[in-house]
Amino acid sequence: MSSVRTRTGTSLTLLSASPSGSCQAGVFSTYPGNCNKYLMCLFGQYKEFSCAPGLHWNNKQLSCDWPDSAHCTETDPDGTDTEGGNNETLAPSPSTSTTPPSRPTSSIRPPTTSTSVPTTPGEDLSGYFKVVCYFTNWAWYRTGVGKYLPEDIDANLCTHIVYGFAVLDYENLIVKAHDSWADFDNKFYERVVAYKKKGLKVSLALGGWNDSAGDKYSRLVNSATARRKFVLQVVQFLDKYGFDGLDLDWEYPKCWQVDCDKGPDSDKASFAALVRELRQAFNPRGLLLSSAVSPSKTVIDAGYDVKTLGENLDWVAVMTYDFHGQWDKKTGHVAPLYFHEDDDFFFFNANYSINYWISEGVPRRKIVMGMPLYGQSFQLAQASTNGLNSRAPGPGQAGEFTRAAGFLAYYEICDRVKNRGWTVVKDPLDRMGPYAFKGNQWVSFDDAHMIRLKSEYIRAMDLGGGMVWALDLDDFRNRCGDGPHPLLNTIRSVLATPGTGAPVMQPSTVSPQPPPSDWQHTTPASSIDTSAIPSVTTTTRPSTPGTSGTTGDFKVVCYFTNWAWYRQGGGKFLPSDIDPELCTHIVYGFAVLNGNQLLIRPHDTWADYDNKFYEKVTALKLKGLKVLLAIGGWNDSAGDKYSRLVNSPGARARFIAHVLDFIQQHNFDGLDLDWEYPKCWQVDCKKGPDSDKEAFAALVRELSMAFKPKGLLLSSAVSPSRAVISAGYDVPVLSQYLDWIAVMTYDFHGQWDKITGHVAPMYPHPEDVDVTFNANFSIHYWIRQGADPKKIVMGMPMYGQSFSLADNSEHGLNAPTYGGGEAGEATRARGFLAYYEICTNIKKKGWRVIKDKKGRMGPYAYSRDQWVSFDDTSMIRHKAEFIKAMGLGGGMIWALDLDDFRDICSCEQYPLLRTINRVLRGYPGPGPNCDIAAAADNIKVDIHELDENLIAPPDSVLLEAVDEPTCGNKIFLSHSTDCNKYYLCHHGELLEQSCPEGLYWNTDHCDWPENAKCGSLVEDMSSSTSISITMTEQATTSPTTKLTTARPTTSMRPSTPGTSTDTGYKVVCYFTNWAWYRQGIGKYTPDDIDESLCTHIAYGFAVLDGTTLTIKPHDSWADIDNEFYRKVTDLKKKGLKVLVAIGGWNDSLGDKYSRLVNNAASRRKFVENVIQFIVKYNFDGLDLDWEYPKCWQVDCTKGPDSDKQGFAALVQELSTSFKPLGLLLSSAVSPSKVVIDSGETNTLTTLK
Incomplete structure (x- = not known):
């Protein structure tokens, strides 16, 4: 027989019962012989439950507790209560905290109402993006599946826990516990702070909506004496209870509980003073300081000194939710991501709020964007009128667990949708999450899809991270069968890995709203139709020829990025910074693909529409340029949406019809396809189906047929990788139907390799791991696969890949590294530096420069443990000469905003881009000497394996020449006796070159021996099939490096799986x-x-x-x-x-x-x-x-x-x-x- 307790009022009644027999509901019992387990009576039978690891069942407190408090031993299987008594009073004495008079104390985990679905572990959170999770100390008072305890926190899903809430003492204006019964008596402070052992940071939140009523916070901040007393006391409070920091949740300075008429204007400066003084006190102790702030422009303007907050807070958690609720007396979405044309206020959406906080002065990496794990509910005036902005005189009915009118937890919403026949409506343009209704009940919320889009937005904007309100509102017990914590797991899946550091891809749109009939309705949600297509009005305009309107035979294709304007200072790049004289074509990057409808949509409506970037960039057409819109990019290529598009003839037809209207509406000259990549999704050739290759070719063919009658251009940015080309591209079809093929001959190496390497080698190097990783091989491979050379546009980087060296003394090629290089001051992306940041480091910060005397690649530079590879003007000039000599279609740059467009390094504006134009388009003037290595006279240059003249201009570097034979009219000639060697003709001289070990010379490139047909070791020069292009030279365009041969490629190791061949051997x-x-x-x-x-x-x-x-x-x-x-x-x-x-x-x-x-x-x-x-x-x-x-x-x-x-x-x-x-x-x-x-x-x- 076990000692069993049941609680009635404030008394504990001891019951004697047998765990194997019948029992009374609500009765608890010890588990024989196991202190970590206990029994609970459910439906007349005992069910077994377990405490969290490390805790024991405390049969006196009826809760899981620390072992030293539980007084349980494994040798006491009956768990008999030694204190005895039939009416033991366990409830605390009355407290001043605002909590219910009668509180349950049980710490058990009730069973779920559905079968548990195992969740697949995701990647660990790297910490680059914060995932800030609020824990509420009142959710444990809920019953059944709504009960949430500290042990329910999944430490793998958050980087920071914020414990909500402590409150401000009205008289003394110091911090105090909100609910001492939970915080102290049930040790919630101790149990949550224990997560620090698992690597989480745990802060204490002060305030909240209820505690912000009245004037006490205003009295605190407006008194220097009160602030000083508060700061001293809060430091002691945090230290006493082991918290890592403080989260300020006053709602709100000046605008008390959103009423900006209540507070004095002085609240704004005084709150900033409190933040500043807290920062000064926290810094020596390493304490964190954050604040949850309003998303409202009105409140921001009235209540926050944004610059001071940005300087002194570790993060600013923008509460981008509760934009609408029952107080509006009409339905609305709790947390729209983008503007909707029927909105009352243009700034009531997360996109506006986040950008406004950034524009007012908070660094984007300090912005943490809030996401709701709950919905705002309404009671409709008429059940038949149930759309957005429908009249709703009152709040929705309270949830069965949360028990708050006008509010439903996600686990209550998903149950209504899955099991109770509620109808779900989704916005096909993903401007906001769904809403659901049944009868006169209506609720708006974010589902997993919208949470993913918001997380992708955070990643694309390179914000500091995401925040959730609150842990206890997600479906943490897997009630709806999508796995525990489905929303928070979605956030983790997107934000786990480090970001690129640059805002690259916002995943949503603010396209014109379709009529209400185009919204997606379902009953029930399991049959949601995601195929609705928004109607778009076609604007007819005269077609223009699909050829370049510029003079000259070579294209200079320049990518414009719509996120560079978010940079600060000299890195900010606007449409007005484009020099139209330096490009023949502008490609606007990026639009993205809607994952549901598989239609094109804008990347960032704040830039594209609100700030009129589409309009400003396409205005350059008046100056003779062609302006295309690019769709895709690295981030948008994640997942299967592009594959689903190309493999469905119906989806392709809808896409083409829609993209024609979209391009013409926004006045673009054509479309640039940047899916990275068919079959090899984000370089992993195991991810996509083989059908991607032919299906992508079909899309290109069908787009071309639709575009040509309208005079629209069609191009594609493609991979330089031999493996990806072979797996993903039907090269002859692409060559036939595209106006040009932009080969992205850069990013051959980067931080992912874990060793140093050059971003964009021109030719192979003896130490290469993969001899195909260079521009020369890539261009020749595209041509050999069937691409017309005149349609190939070769990519050149205006940036460098940077690394952090593992050992400062090892700073050559292939040196070990431990990660990406430190972020640039403007670009703020680890592992990446713009050219203007590199030249600044060299000219002003003493970085050492190394050049390859054979001109196989551009230089690299290093200082201490920082290392960067890049192309300088000399290598850019050589690449342009290569384009010219090979008779290619032109050159492409990534990207305009990364060249030294402001002449920071005192050479000229756009030195790299002007160099390309001097070679390919006869741009006037020889240009200044912009060799940053030569200009940096204070720099010592290492000479390991290079000669003493290694930093001299490349045109003074000569390779060893041979006496015979003579050039004739050819660039490349075979060696007469050695299959591994060949000759390069340079200014009438033949220079002997060698292929990498194991390769033979094959006409115009190094190749595998079986392809080279070099059995006789002698080739008749008169019948040679080597490329016969005469290198014409002008005074202003002569190459400064030798045009070495067509060879396989640089060989630092491939950075991602999926490019190797399965030989059948195990490793x-x-x-x-x-x-x-x-x-x-x-x-x-x-x-x-x-x-x-x-x-x-x-x-x-x-x-x-x-x-x-x-x-x-x-x-x-x-x-x-x-x-x-x-x-x-x-x-x-x-x-x-x-x-x-x-x-x-x-x-x-x-x-x-x-x-x-x-x-x-x-x-x-x-x-x-x-x-x-x-x-x-x-x-x-x-x-x-x-x-x-x-x-x-x-x-x-x-x-x-x-x-x-x-x-x-x-x-x-x-x-x-x-x-x-x-x-x-x-x-x-x-x-x-x-x-x-x-x-x-x-x-x-x-x-x-």
């Missing part, structure tokens, strides 16, 4: 779970595994329990607590097989493995146990590492002869059990003949 890599304990650069974690280098990972080690002879983790701190098992097995998603290895040298000590294999019962038990272990931890199989049978730790005198057959028997039994389950079995064995003969048999051939 088995052992991961050790102890290397993370090393210091410095020796530290190795699962994140350091490069999945492109292995086919199989063997996780070393699990060990054998010497008593039970079963498998167990070797180091639970690493394997389980730090989730190394999960992190390594996550690599299965990338195509690897992951096994767990048991044994190793240390674990092979003694006789336990011998006892296992020599006992049939032990083997049977082990086989059953190991299968459970493998399945539990998601491994693909087992690797046996007993060192060794018979020869224990190489001593063959220790073990019995029977080990040999016993080990073979274990292998046979494991194999027999593994094969039906598809599990792998392998073994690491000795190389010693003695050990092999003694301990291993032919039975091991059953391993596979």
Whole structure:
């Protein structure tokens, strides 16, 4: 019989009951023999529940508690309450806090109402983006599935927890606990702060809506004495309870509870003073300081000194929700992302609010955007009138768990939608989340799709992160079957990995609203129709020819980016900064693809429409330029939406009809397709179907047929990678139907390689890992695959890829790195520097410059642990000469805003772009000497493997020449005796060059020997098929580097999987779970595994329990607590097989493995146990590492002869059990003949 308690009022009644018998609902019991578990009576039967790891059941408090408070021992299976008594009073004495008079104290987790759906672990949060999660200390008073406790927090989903709320004492104006019953008596402060041990930061929030009533916060901030007293006391309070910082939630300065008539004007400056003084006190202690602020322009203007807040707060959490609610007396969306034409206020949307905070002076990396995990609900005046802005005289009915009129948690909303027949309506243009209604009840909310779009917006805008209100409102118990915390998991999936540092792709639009009939209605939600197409009015205008309106044969295609205007200072780039004399074509980047409708939409309506960037850039057509709109880009290419578009003839037809109208409406001359990439989504050729190749070609063909009659241009930015080209592009079709093909011959190397490399090599280098990674190979490969050279436009970077060196003394090519370089002052992107930032570093900050004397690539520069590769004017001039000599269609640059467009480095405006124009378009004047390496006379230049003149202008660098033969009219000539060599003609001289080792010269490029046909070793020069292009030279355009040959490519390792060929060979890599304990650069974690280098990972080690002879983790701190098992097995998603290895040298000590294999019962038990272990931890199989049978730790005198057959028997039994389950079995064995003969048999051939 167990000691059981039930609570009635403030008394505890002890009941005697049997866990196996019937019971009274609400009764609790200890769990016999296990302090971590307890029993709860549900529907007349006891159900088993568990406390969070590390907590014990406290049968006195009826809650999970710290072990030293629970007083439970495993040897007391009955858990009998030793204090006894039938009427023990446990409720606290009356408190001054604003909490219900009668509070439940149970800390149990009630069962969910649906079957749990296992969630697939996502990537760990990197911390680049904050995910700030509010915990509320009142949600535990809810009943059933609504009850939320500290132990319900999933530490993997947040980077910061903000505990809401503490309050301000009305008289003393100091911080105090909000609910001492929860905060102290039930140890919520202690239990939430404990998450610091898992790497989270935990702040305490002060204020909130209710506590902001009245004048107390105004009295605090407007008194210097009160502020000083508050600052001293709050520091002590935070230290006492272990919080990492303070979150200020006064709603709001000047505009008390949104009424800007209530507060004095002085609140604005006084609140700023409090923030500044808190910052000064917090800094020495390393405490965090943040604030939750209003999204309203009215409140921002009246109440916040934005510049001071931006300077002194660690983050600014903009509460971009509650734009609409029952107080409006009409329906509206709780949290619109973009403007809607029927809105009363143009600034009542998240996009406006975020941009307004940034424009007023808060750095974007300090902005944290709020997202609601709840909905605002309304009661309709008429059930039949149920759209936006419908009359709603009152709040919606309270939820069954949240019990607040006008408010529903997401888990209450999804239940209504899935199980109660509510109709869901979605905006096809994704300006806001959905709304749902049934009868006269109506609710607006954000679903997982809208939360994803908002998270992508955060990523694209390069904000500081996202914030949620609140943890207890998501479907944390998986009530609706989409997995626990579906909304928060969506945020994590988008924001887990670091950003690029530049606002690249906002994923939504503010296109003109379709008529109400075009909104998407469903009943129920499971049948949502996402195929509705918004109506677009076609504006007819005269067609223009699809050829360049500029003089000259070569195109100069310039990308304009609509996010560069968000940069500060000299990095800000506007349409007015474009020099129309320097480009023949402008490509406006980017528009994006709507993932539901598969139609084009604007990238950033704030820039494109509100600030009229579309209009301002297309106005350059009046100056003779062609202006195209680009769709796609790296970020927008994530996922399957482009694949779904191209593989559906119906979707292609809708896209083409819509894009024609869109382009003509906004006055563009054509479309540039920037899907990265068909079949190889974001360079991973395993992700997309093979059909992408032909389907993309079909889209290009159909677009061309629709565009040509209207005189519209069609182009595409394409990959330079041989693997991607082969897998994703039908090159002859693209060449036939595109006006030009822009080959993105840059980003061959970057921080992802973990070693230094050049962003855009022109030719191969002897130390290359992949000889195809250079512009020369890429251009020739496109041509050989069927592209017309006149349609190829070669890309050139106006930026550099930067790295942080692992060892300052190793600063050459292929030097180890630990991450991207430090972000530039203007571009603010780690691993990336604009040319104007690079030249500033060289000319003004003493960076050293290294040039390749053979001109195979541009220079690199370094200082301390910072390293950057880039193209200077010399390399840009050479590339332009290459374009000219090869007879290509022209050059392309990424991007206008990255050249030194303001002449920061005192050369000229746009030095790189002007250099291209001097070569390709006869731009007047020779140009100044803009060699930044030569100009930096204070710089010492390393000369490792280079000659003493390495920084002299490249035109003074000569390669060793040969006496014969002569050039004739050719650029390249074959070597007469050596297949590995060839000649380059330079100013009438033949210079001998070599292909990389293993390659032969083939007409105009280095190639595989089987393709080169160089068997005779002699080629008749008179019949040579080498390229015969005469390099015409002018005084203003002569090349400054030698035009080396067409060769395969630079070979730093490919950065992403999916580009290698499956040869059928295994590459088995052992991961050790102890290397993370090393210091410095020796530290190795699962994140350091490069999945492109292995086919199989063997996780070393699990060990054998010497008593039970079963498998167990070797180091639970690493394997389980730090989730190394999960992190390594996550690599299965990338195509690897992951096994767990048991044994190793240390674990092979003694006789336990011998006892296992020599006992049939032990083997049977082990086989059953190991299968459970493998399945539990998601491994693909087992690797046996007993060192060794018979020869224990190489001593063959220790073990019995029977080990040999016993080990073979274990292998046979494991194999027999593994094969039906598809599990792998392998073994690491000795190389010693003695050990092999003694301990291993032919039975091991059953391993596979």
